[in-house]
Amino acid sequence: xxxxxxxxxxxxxxxxxxxxxxxxxxxxxxxxxxxxxxxxxxxxxxxxxxxxxxxxxxxxxxxxxxxxxxxxxxxxxxxxxxxxxxxxxxxxxxxxxxxxxxxxxxxxxxxxxxxxxxxxxxxxxxxxxxxxxxxxxxxxxxxxxxxxxxxxxxxxxxxxxxxxxxxxxxxxxxxxxxxxxxxxxxxxxxxxxxxxxxxxxxxxxxxxxxxxxxxxxxxxxxxxxxxxxxxxxxxxxxxxxxxxxxxxxxxxxxxxxxxxxxxxxxxxxxxxxxxxxxxxxxxxx
Amino acid sequence: xxxxxxxxxxxxxxxxxxxxxxxxxxxxxxxxxxxxxxxxxxxxxxxxxxxxxxxxxxxxxxxxxxxxxxxxxxxxxxxxxxxxxxxxxxxxxxxxxxxxxxxxxxxxxxxxxxxxxxxxxxxxxxxxxxxxxxxxxxxxxxxxxxxxxxxxxxxxxxxxxxxxxxxxxxxxxxxxxxxxxxxxxxxxxxxxxxxxxxxxxxxxxxxxxxxxxxxxxxxxxxxxxxxxxxxxxxxxxxxxxxxxxxxxxxxxxxxxxxxxxxxxxxxxxxxxxxxxxxxxxxxxxxxxxxxxxxxxxxxxxxxxxxxxxxxxxxxxxxxxxxxxxxxxxxxxxxxxxxxxxxxxxxxxxxxxxxxxxxxxxxxxxxxxxxxxxxxxxxxxxxxxxxxxxxxxxxxxxxxxxxxxxxxxxxxxxxxxxxxxxxxxxxxxxxxxxxxxxxxxxxxxxxxxxxxxxxxxxxxxxxxxxxxxxxxxxxxxxxxxxxxxxxxxxxxxxxxxxxxxxxxxxxxxxxxxxxxxxxxxxxxxxxxxxxxxxxxxxxxxxxx
Numbered sequence: 001x002x003x004x005x006x007x008x009x010x011x012x013x014x015x016x017x018x019x020x021x022x023x024x025x026x027x028x029x030x031x032x033x034x035x036x037x038x039x040x041x042x043x044x045x046x047x048x049x050x051x052x053x054x055x056x057x058x059x060x061x062x063x064x065x066x067x068x069x070x071x072x073x074x075x076x077x078x079x080x081x082x083x084x085x086x087x088x089x090x091x092x093x094x095x096x097x098x099x100x101x102x103x104x105x106x107x108x109x110x111x112x113x114x115x116x117x118x119x120x121x122x123x124x125x126x127x128x129x130x131x132x133x134x135x136x137x138x139x140x141x142x143x144x145x146x147x148x149x150x151x152x153x154x155x156x157x158x159x160x161x162x163x164x165x166x167x168x169x170x171x172x173x174x175x176x177x178x179x180x181x182x183x184x185x186x187x188x189x190x191x192x193x194x195x196x197x198x199x200x201x202x203x204x205x206x207x208x209x210x211x212x213x214x215x216x217x218x219x220x221x222x223x224x225x226x227x228x229x230x231x232x233x234x235x236x237x238x239x240x241x242x243x244x245x246x247x248x249x250x251x252x253x254x255x256x257x258x259x260x261x262x263x264x265x266x267x268x269x270x271x272x273x274x275x276x277x278x279x280x281x282x283x284x285x
Numbered sequence: 286x287x288x289x290x291x292x293x294x295x296x297x298x299x300x301x302x303x304x305x306x307x308x309x310x311x312x313x314x315x316x317x318x319x320x321x322x323x324x325x326x327x328x329x330x331x332x333x334x335x336x337x338x339x340x341x342x343x344x345x346x347x348x349x350x351x352x353x354x355x356x357x358x359x360x361x362x363x364x365x366x367x368x369x370x371x372x373x374x375x376x377x378x379x380x381x382x383x384x385x386x387x388x389x390x391x392x393x394x395x396x397x398x399x400x401x402x403x404x405x406x407x408x409x410x411x412x413x414x415x416x417x418x419x420x421x422x423x424x425x426x427x428x429x430x431x432x433x434x435x436x437x438x439x440x441x442x443x444x445x446x447x448x449x450x451x452x453x454x455x456x457x458x459x460x461x462x463x464x465x466x467x468x469x470x471x472x473x474x475x476x477x478x479x480x481x482x483x484x485x486x487x488x489x490x491x492x493x494x495x496x497x498x499x500x501x502x503x504x505x506x507x508x509x510x511x512x513x514x515x516x517x518x519x520x521x522x523x524x525x526x527x528x529x530x531x532x533x534x535x536x537x538x539x540x541x542x543x544x545x546x547x548x549x550x551x552x553x554x555x556x557x558x559x560x561x562x563x564x565x566x567x568x569x570x571x572x573x574x575x576x577x578x579x580x581x582x583x584x585x586x587x588x589x590x591x592x593x594x595x596x597x598x599x600x601x602x603x604x605x606x607x608x609x610x611x612x613x614x615x616x617x618x619x620x621x622x623x624x625x626x627x628x629x630x631x632x633x634x635x636x637x638x639x640x641x642x643x644x645x646x647x648x649x650x651x652x653x654x655x656x657x658x659x660x661x662x663x664x665x666x667x668x669x670x671x672x673x674x675x676x677x678x679x680x681x682x683x684x685x686x687x688x689x690x691x692x693x694x695x696x697x698x699x700x701x702x703x704x705x706x707x708x709x710x711x712x713x714x715x716x717x718x719x720x721x722x723x724x725x726x727x728x729x730x731x732x733x734x735x736x737x738x739x740x741x742x743x744x745x746x747x748x749x750x751x752x753x754x755x756x757x758x759x760x761x762x763x764x765x766x767x768x769x770x771x772x773x774x775x776x777x778x779x780x781x782x783x784x785x786x787x788x789x790x791x792x793x794x795x796x797x798x799x800x801x802x803x804x805x806x807x808x809x810x811x812x813x814x815x816x817x818x819x820x821x822x823x824x825x826x827x828x
């Protein structure tokens with residue numbers, strides 16, 4: 001059989017600003033898909049709204065680009081309908097941690113076999129520079145002229161606290177490392193989260209490329225991602241060093257495994273059994 | 286109370302009677318003032334009735350509240366220990382007949398005996414109900430039932446006895462929600478997501494109960510926004526999908542409705558209405574959300590809205606909703622209400638073994654590269670399913686090119702708007718015409734939609750029997766409207782009256798908007814109770 005190569009995923013013109021972290025993330029995603037030897041038609045991307053959510057338009061795969069914040073429910077429905085699809089949600093911090101916060105928590109609880117890639121630039125880019133759920137306290141924006149008064153959302157700590165199946169953090173400036181994380185996340189059976197730190201060259205003047213580069217450091221090899229207490233501690237670290245890598249993982253059965261109807265394959269293309277239906281009706285007799 | 290009502294209703298249906306059940310309950314888990322009213326007839330009954338022949342009261346408040354509805358020959362069944370006082374009381378010594386836990390079944394025995402129902406049918410209904418859930422209760426229930434039946438015989442009590450049924454036909458007892466669930470199963474529903482909300486929830490519970498056997502997934506979502514987005518995701522991947530909710534939950538789904546339209550993803554949305562605004566009267570009925578459903582979703586796109594008038598309609602129109610959703614690739618609505626959702630009726634079994642299957646997805650991609658949103662004459666583009674072939678399926682909530690990718694090319698935008706709207710034109714050709722009954726050129730034309738069908742028809746037949754030249758026009762599909770279907774009826778009538786369970790007269794407003802024809806006379810009800818023939822006759826000064 002022919003090997004899948006990077007060319008299968010294509011090369012397209014984008015709507016991103018020059019120097020945007022999205023370019024490296026797109027490259028890492030393609031690398032991970034090729035390393036996973038998935039064919040474009042076997043993959044379904046689901047995205048929301050924002051500059052990150054446009055990423056799947058710039059590669060070859062099935063795509064449902066839905067509403068702001070609602071990618072995870074769409075991905076959940078699609079995965080349940082056809083578990084054979086490799087389902088990847090790709091969107092930004094505002095989409096997943098703000099507008100779609102409830103779905104983020106629910107997806108972790110369900111442990112649906114979906115990979116969530118969050119482009120986390122700690123700012124709203126497409127709407128031109130308002131605070132996002134991950135913007136640091138005190139950062140001044142046009143919408144928060146006195147500085148952000150809320151504390152930032154910590155997706156790693158929340159995900160680990162909820163014992164999410166797979167929790168990792170990457171940095172757009174370390175593309176190969178990031179591609180490795182995405183590949184592992186996709187191979188994980190169950191919900192996997194890769195929070196991807198990236199600069200926003202237009203609107204985030206605090207967390208710049210240099211700022212991240214100085215801080216992002218791969219976790220030491222001694223880190224045991226199956227140790228929850230240790231993972232919890234790492235998830236709270238955010239100072240001079242920001243640990244990147246696989247913070248936590250477990251092997252809870254994925255959500256789909258609870259539905260015996262899926263043992264017969266996807267829900268797609270099944271006929272109605274008239275005898276069974278007749279029996280269901282007879283219960284109302 | 287609901288249990289004994291359901292058991293009595295079941296026994297009546299199995300004895301060959303027709304029923305119309307009206308349930309009215311408080312928004313709480315236990316207690317409150319709840320009623321389960323059964324109208325029964327040897328011939329088909331189509332509407333609720335206010336007057337009461339037989340009132341079974343489990344508390345003194347019920348007697349006080351409903352005594353005014355009692356007919357002159359009527360009877361009030363109460364517990365002897367209640368010491369209710371007043372006339373036409375049948376005081377039953379429940380304490381002597383059964384333990385307190387079995388008063389319900391003893392009441393069933395008393396009422397069933399008074400009506401002339403056979404004990405073994407009451408017993409079978411009871412066993413069917415408790416047998417699986419609480420088999421340990423069956424024997425004691427059976428004793429209570431026998432004691433009650435024996436007491437009525439021994440005391441030689443006569444009450445409002447039902448005329449006998451000569452030929453007992455095999456019928457189902459179903460309410461609107463159950464018929465919607467069965468209709469959806471028959472149409473091949475494979476995915477249903479919901480957030481619990483009265484009065485829609487039991488649709489999803491009925492589906493969940495059959496999910497394993499019928500091969501579908503029913504998922505309780507974290508909120509209604511998730512529910513509709515999940516259904517859209519499942520449908521995009523090829524599973525015929527539905528959601529069910531009520532006004533407030535539907536309000537949360539509205540952006541999703543627009544998404545289904547833009548991505549041309551089939552989804553069936555059931556809105557079981559209850560009185561609003563906001564939380565309103567959570568457990569009562571109203572037809573107040575026609576305008577909401579007609580306009581729900583930003584932007585312009587085609588949709589179809591069905592409004593079942595009977596429990597049979599609930600089954601058939603749910604099937605039709607799935608057919609249209611799949612054929613025209615977008616949102617299709619079913620608009621019911623608490624009255625119909627909870628209204629048990631006796632109906633002939635559906636011919637489920639000979640139903641046409643609903644076709645899903647997988648049209649031929651044609652030659653050349655596949656384009657999910659190819660511009661076609663009918664507006665319907667070839668729909669392939671992701672993962673089913675090498676073809677890539679791309680859909681976008683942004684305006685998109687024919688291959689589904691985001692675009693800001695404004696000429697493409699115009700083409701795509703027109704393509705989507707062409708589907709609406711095609712859909713109109715399939716609109717179910719309103720049901721006209723009565724003479725041509727009537728002096729009076731009564732217009733209705735949805736669950737009030739029976740009440741309006743019965744009021745009309747009462748007026749006709751008084752010599753009036755009167756017709757009815759009932760809409761079971763309220764969008765798209767095809768004025769050619771009904772304009773002549775409107776224009777040839779002496780007077781037109783719109784009869785609706787809301788305060789605006791929303792169908793009348795819709796007809797005026799679409800045709801310019803103004804219906805000035807309206808009979809409206811918005812107190813949380815269903816329209817009844819008596820209510821309509823009073824409003825028209827005919828009683």
